Amino acid sequence: MIYVENLKKEFKKTVKAPGIMGSIKSFIKPQKEIVTAVKDISFNVEKGEILGFIGPNGAGKSTVIKMLTGILTPTSGICTINGKCPTDDRKNYVKEIGVVFGQRTQLWWDLPLRETYGVLKEIYEVPDDRYHKRMAFLNEVLDLDSFITSPVRTLSLGQRMRADIAASLLHSPKVLFLDEPTIGLDVVVKDNIRKAIEYINKQEKTTVVLTTHDLSDIELLSKRIVMIDKGSNVFDGTIPELKSKYGQIRELHFETDTADVSSVLAYSEHFGFCKDDVSIETEGSSVKVRFNSSIVPVSDMLSYTLGKINITDISVKDADIEEIIRRLYKQGV
Amino acid sequence: MKQIKRLLRMHRIFVVQELKRMMEYKGDFIVGIIGFLLGQFFNMLFIWIIFSQIPNLAGWTLEQVVFIYGFSLIPKGLDHLLFDNLWAVGHWLVRKGDFDRYLTRPINTLFHVMVEKLQIDALGELIMGIALICITLPSVAIEWSFVKILLIIIAIPFATLIYTGIKTATAAIAFWTKRSGNITYMFYMVNDFAKYPVTIYNNTVRNIITYIIPFAFTAYYPALYILTGENPFFNIGMTVIISIIVMTIGVIVWNKGIKAYESAGS
Numbered sequence: 094m095i096y097v098e099n100l101k102k103e104f105k106k107t108v109k110a111p112g113i114m115g116s117i118k119s120f121i122k123p124q125k126e127i128v129t130a131v132k133d134i135s136f137n138v139e140k141g142e143i144l145g146f147i148g149p150n151g152a153g154k155s156t157v158i159k160m161l162t163g164i165l166t167p168t169s170g171i172c173t174i175n176g177k178c179p180t181d182d183r184k185n186y187v188k189e190i191g192v193v194f195g196q197r198t199q200l201w202w203d204l205p206l207r208e209t210y211g212v213l214k215e216i217y218e219v220p221d222d223r224y225h226k227r228m229a230f231l232n233e234v235l236d237l238d239s240f241i242t243s244p245v246r247t248l249s250l251g252q253r254m255r256a257d258i259a260a261s262l263l264h265s266p267k268v269l270f271l272d273e274p275t276i277g278l279d280v281v282v283k284d285n286i287r288k289a290i291e292y293i294n295k296q297e298k299t300t301v302v303l304t305t306h307d308l309s310d311i312e313l314l315s316k317r318i319v320m321i322d323k324g325s326n327v328f329d330g331t332i333p334e335l336k337s338k339y340g341q342i343r344e345l346h347f348e349t350d351t352a353d354v355s356s357v358l359a360y361s362e363h364f365g366f367c368k369d370d371v372s373i374e375t376e377g378s379s380v381k382v383r384f385n386s387s388i389v390p391v392s393d394m395l396s397y398t399l400g401k402i403n404i405t406d407i408s409v410k411d412a413d414i415e416e417i418i419r420r421l422y423k424q425g426v
Numbered sequence: 427m428k429q430i431k432r433l434l435r436m437h438r439i440f441v442v443q444e445l446k447r448m449m450e451y452k453g454d455f456i457v458g459i460i461g462f463l464l465g466q467f468f469n470m471l472f473i474w475i476i477f478s479q480i481p482n483l484a485g486w487t488l489e490q491v492v493f494i495y496g497f498s499l500i501p502k503g504l505d506h507l508l509f510d511n512l513w514a515v516g517h518w519l520v521r522k523g524d525f526d527r528y529l530t531r532p533i534n535t536l537f538h539v540m541v542e543k544l545q546i547d548a549l550g551e552l553i554m555g556i557a558l559i560c561i562t563l564p565s566v567a568i569e570w571s572f573v574k575i576l577l578i579i580i581a582i583p584f585a586t587l588i589y590t591g592i593k594t595a596t597a598a599i600a601f602w603t604k605r606s607g608n609i610t611y612m613f614y615m616v617n618d619f620a621k622y623p624v625t626i627y628n629n630t631v632r633n634i635i636t637y638i639i640p641f642a643f644t645a646y647y648p649a650l651y652i653l654t655g656e657n658p659f660f661n662i663g664m665t666v667i668i669s670i671i672v673m674t675i676g677v678i679v680w681n682k683g684i685k686a687y688e689s690a691g692s
Contacts, residue, residue, distance in 0.1 A: 104688055159689055164529045166685045180685075184532045192530045199527050203447045215439050216531055218432075244450065 094300050095138035095161070095268065100170035102131040102156050130156045132324035134170075140267075141298040143290070145311035145318040149422040153324040154304045158272050161302070162192045174268055188217065191261030195273035198257055200245040206256050207241050210263060217264035224263075231259040234289045251282035258286065262293065268300045269293075275307050287313055308415045320421070327421065332414060339417045341387040345394065347407040348378050358401055364389045369420070383416070436533065437541045444544040458546070466550045473558075484626045489565040490653060491622065496558025497652070498621040498645030501582060503551030505589035510545035512590070515597040516606035523690025536594065536680050569655055577662045578652060584669035585644040589617070591669065592639065594676030601683030617641040623650075640668045 108126045109119040131153040138144045148154050159165040161172050163179035163186055172179070179186045200209045214224045232238050235255040240248055248256060254274060261269060271290070275283045291314060293299050303315060311318060311332075318335065320328040328335060351357055355373045360366055360382070370385040384394060391409055398404070448455050473495070481488050519525045519539070528535045596613050600606035616634070620641035624632050635642040643665040651661035 155691070159526070162530055164526050164689055165687065183529070184534070187530050188532045190530075194526070197524070197526070199530075201443065201447070203450050204443070208443065208446065212439060212443055215436060216533055 094140040094142075094175060095136075095302070096171065096173045096176075097137070097157075097161070098135045098171045100131055100134045100157065100160060100172055101129070101168045102153075102160060102165060103168045104128045104130055129324055131160070134321060134324070134326055136319045136326065136329055138300055138302060140300055141294065142317065143294055143301040143303060143315040145315035146302055146304045146321075147306075147308075147311060147318055147418070148321040148327070150306075152322045154321065155272060157321070158270055158302070158304060162190060162270055163187055188264065189267045191264070191266035191269045193254075193257050193261045193269075193271050193274055195254065195271075195276040198245070198253060199260055200253070200256055202245050205242050205244050206237070206248070209245065209256075209260060213260055213263050219264055227263060227265065231262060234292055235259050236285075251278050254278060254282070254286060255289070258289065262299075265297065266299065268302065271301065271303045271305075273305055274303070275305060275310055283307070283310075290314060308418060312414055320418075322422070335414065335417060336411070339421060341385050342383055342416055342420070343386045343391055343394075344410040344416075345380075345382040345384070345398065345407070346410065347380055347382075347398070348405040349380060349402050350378060350405075351402040354380050354402065358398065360384065363397065364393075433534075433537060436537070440541045441544055444542070448544075448546065462547060462550055466554060469550070469554060470557075484623065486623050486625075487566075489562040492558055493562040493566050493653065494623055494646060494649040495621050496555045496562065497649040498617075499551045499555030499558070501585035501644045502589060502617060503548045503555055504582070504586040505593070506545055506548035506551060508544070509540040509590050509593065510548070511539055511541075511543035512593045512597045513607065513610065514543070515539060516600045516608075516610050520600040520687065521604045521690070525687060526689055529684070529687075535684060536677065540590070566653060568652060571655075573658075574652070574655065577658055578648070581648040581651075581662050581665050584666045585648060587669045587673045588640060588644050588665075589614075591672035591674075591676040594673070595679045598676070598680040598683040601686045604688075613639055617644065620645045622646075640672065643668045 104127070106126050106128045107119055108124045109115045134153070134157055136144075146154060146157070156165065160167050161174070161179070163183045166180055174186065174189065177186050177189070200206065201212065210228065213219075219227065232241075235258060237256060237259055240252050240256075245253070245256070258271075258274065269290075274290070275286055278286070287310060290301060290303075294301055294314075301314075303310060305311060315332075317331050318328065319326065320335075328338070330338075354375055358373070360371050360373075364371075366384065366388065370388055372383045374381040382394075382398075386394075395407075395409070399407075448458075473492075477488055477492055480491075483491050486494075515525070525535075528538050531538065592613050593610055596606055596610040598606075599609055616639045619627065619631060619635050624635060624642050624646045627635075632642075647661040648665050650656065651658055
């Protein structure tokens, strides 16, 4: 459905020396520099799939989304939805997509929310009967009724986000782009929004591309993730694949009365771990040890630890996706 | 035809939306109207003081000069009323990345930006223009004919589009430079020359406002035809041709600009 191949985007940037003299110099003779925001990105998304599109800040996520939504023109490469290209026929292309930028709003700021939907109905040429049905459906999923008559400027962030998602779905798009739809929201609202996204995806087979920094969004919603960094693909696959590829991290939790555990245990010296392969956190009597199980098997780690200190309670855990991604982002792969 | 019908319908919807928006803040709306009426009063007073000092200008009578001045306010006011939002492109829409919104909607971006706001202040210019024309009409002795009225009706929208085209082209520069409000302002201010008969200027100014920044076709040339009935092929014909050229340049620069648009980080 969505097809992206060797997508690349360069920006021209003026380089300035600091201070007012630097600004004056740059004004008279600007120094141009080319910055590559997106170097080479390729991926496909099937119909009805929810794709988690992740990467650290500045990785180029928003730039890719903006190319896919027809906002930016790619420097080179291909991006199409159902074979349609945004730069060829933008107007027909955007009819089939819905976009939510969590940090911006497309609602009419000064007017009651209902007015926004009235105008969007005309912009997308939704016939009256379809519009009423659609509003009833969106109201049921996103619970808009309690604030639909309030001016947009008075809505809370959670209400505004629900309203924005509804606005992007009014014309029944085939693809929905969500750029940080849960940013700044409390757990309950996040939960409601996730449920709504999931419901719409199931009901209407809407393809969803989701960027977020909240990995629970990804874990709960998407089966597949595409991770990018510094403008290039880093990983493309399912969450279990990500875990088996990078998830050799295990966590050892235990309670002990031994003081100064880390120097007593001295894992690095004993097993020859590198700096990134092991870490110890202590909080009162409870200790959390993270280690790379591809270097030292869990059983060796357990027997060594049990032999060294006095332990009351112990458990071993799989690293969660958050931990894997934290390591990937830090190392830059 | 279907396309035009849809554009007109969209235009009406945006205008209604804009009126609702203005009335959302009653206090601001009422004070705005009072301020506007006061402003118009002082404006009238000012023009009366100036023109009462110059009874005759390079062979033009006071009434003729005032008539041209009044006529110049009509296309300017129409553009100001309907398409004022183009200023926002050069000031902040591009710089802050708010232009994204227009690109994700299935409407022509230029049209969408142009009609999104209604500048009610412009009614002042229109009212004043009509008032000045009405006051001077009895004393400028115009010979009316069917063809003349028809040509005037044709000339006004084209004269308006000269303003719109210049604003479009200069606003679109912001797609490359991020800000172009001052460029638009610089061009726009040249229109002050066009409110008076161009024969009072030297050749340089006359050529600039006729051929380079062609504001003379928004007022002097069409008004000259109305006053004298002379040379409709140049006075009206060139207004139409220049208007089409300027608007075409505006649209070309705009469309190229959209390809260069860089949005803003989010």
